Amino acid sequence: MAPGKVVTPGAGLDKAPGAPHPALMPHDHSHDHPHSLLPSDPALRVKALESILTAKGLVDPAALGxxxxxxxHKVGPQVGARVVARAWADAGFAAALLADADAALAAMGVSGRQGEHVVAVANTPQVHNMVVCTLCSCYPWPLLGIPPGWYKSDAYRARAVREPRAVLADFGVTLPEDQxxxxxxxxxxxxxxxxxxxxxxxxxxDEAALAALVTRDSMIGTGLPRRPGSAP
Amino acid sequence: MSAPATPHPVTGFDEPWQAELFALTVALSEAGHFGWPDWTRAFGATLARHRAARELDGGADYHAAWLETLEVLLDRAGLARRDEAARMRERWAAAYLATPHGQPVRLGG
Known part of the structure; x- marks a missing residue:
């Protein structure tokens, strides 16, 4: 979509309430912040959207919470690790996961939010898989949680496609030439x-011990699983 | 819920507003105000525009681009007009400055 006008973060908004304020509560004791600390500009803008949308009944504060x-607290790489561990332990589940991940995950009680499909891709001695989102930061949230900063960085998003082996080297991963x-x-x-x-x-x-070997990065393809007995 | 059996680090948010912004966007999409593909297209366009100016590190700049995208989408959809959002932001700022430290901050009239 062609954006019309760019909203510069904070443009024209963060000038009025500036740093030092005259003592609003002159009777207050003597620390530096007699009033509440003013949140950052983006924090105030988010609060503004939230209160407007809540007042209009467009979002439910309980749903946000x-x-x-x-x-x-609930979703994170431990969920994906459980899935991978089961695939390692159970060849039938592995086959089902690779054939139709949505169905296999649903059977484990894992499902997405935005109607997105999950596709599982298995590494083999011949092929190493690696995941990126060149558009923004699409990521299997229900399996891995919120993406790490590097996944969202321009450097990773641009280089993962162009020079994946160099990116892997930055992560300390060197693959055989023929993989x-x-x-x-x-x-x-x-x-x-x-x-x-x-x-x-x-x-x-067992599956729990196997799951402990499955790192987040190994499920993005920028890392390899731990070996038993290696330090976490 | 029992503690996870594995010591997997969970990537959280650096600041609470980033989590609130994320939740707001997900909730709006789930309520049908925009589809997630629409969101990713708009967000991708903002990121591309920012990237033309300087390289983004995926941290604060990423969340700034996210916020900008949501503000534009809501303005266009008429769900939260830009001037309305600016006024509400000022009301919140005023409320913080008028509330003694340590007390809950509420919007004034």
Whole structure:
């Protein structure tokens, strides 16, 4: 969509209430902030949107609280790790996950919010998969939570496609020359989950122990799983 | 809910307003005010425009672009006009400055 006019963050807004204020509460005790600390410009703009939309009944404050709670405390890479561990432990589940991830995840009680589809891609000795979102920062939230800063950076978004091996090297990952690197570009509709290869020495571990080996980056494809016995 | 069995770091938000902004956007989309593909297209356009000016590191600049995108979308949709949002921002600023430290901040009339 062609944006018409750009709203410069804070343009014309953050000039009036500036730094030092005359003592509004002259009787107050002597610390530096007799009044409440003024939040940052973006914080005030978010509050403004929130109160306007709440007053109009367009959003429910309880729903906002529930979303924040979910992404700060409940959803994160431990969910994806559980899925990968099950795929390692159960060949039937692995096949189902790769064939139709949405159905396999739903059976585990994991589902998305925006109607997006999850596609699971498995690493093999021949192919290493890596995920990026070149448009913005599409990411499998229900499986991995909120993306790390580097996933959202221009450097990663631009270089992951152009020079994936160099990016992997920055992450400390060096792959065999004959292993192809395949980069998947996430969209609003399709989010990718990398199923890394099960590390050597993990035979006999149960699913919980296997999940502890699955790092977030290994599910984005910028890392490899831990080996049993290595430091977290 | 029991503690996760694995020590996976959870990426959170650097500041509370970033979490509130994220929740607001998700809630609006879930309520049907815009589709998520519409959101990603608009956000992608903002990011591309910002990127033309300087390289984005995925931190504060990313969230600033997100906020800008939501403000434009809401203004265009008539759900929160730009002037309305600017006035409300000033009311909140005034409320903070008029509220003694440590007390809950509420909007004045």
């Amino acid at each position: 529930a979303i924040i709670e979910t992404y700060q 192809t690197v395949r980069v998947w570009d996430s969209t609003a509709e399709v989010r990718y989950l990398v199923v890394p290869m099960r590390p050597e020495g993990s035979a006999g571990l």
